[in-house]
Amino acid sequence: MLERKPRKDRTEVTFVLPADTPPGPVSVVGDFNGWQPDTHTLTPRSDGNRAVTVTLPRGSEHSFRYLAAGDHWFNEESADAHDGVNSCVRT
Template identity: 75%
Template sequence: MLERTRRKDRTEVTFVLPADAPPGPVSVVGDFNEWQPGVHTLTARKDGNRAVTIALPAASAQSFRYLGAGDHWFNDENADAQDGTNSRLHT
């Protein structure tokens, strides 16, 4: 799930996954972090989900994917679009 908070010059996007699906650590990688695993790792929230928030430029498009344990790559079914093997979001 993607949560967006629009600010004057940026959009804060929170990437949210259930606590146990998939099991183990998960990071979100994409254009915004040069596809570097581990830069944006999802952490536990009080509601039982895992999340990480990233500030992105307003009016931009970003490709991303999730990377789980065991080199498990997967997309976000709630993304704005799919671009080949990647999820896409528009801020």
């Protein structure tokens, strides 16, 4: 799930997954972090989910995927679009 908070010239995008699906650590990897794993690792929230927030420029589009333990890559089902193998988020 994606949550957005618009700001003056940027948007805070929060990437949210259930606490244990998939099990183990998960990070969001995309063009906004140079496709570097572990840069944005999801952490537990008080509601039982895991999340990480990334600040992106308003009016932009970014490709991303999730990377879980065991080199398991997967997409966000509720993404704004998909460009081949990646999910896309629009701000």
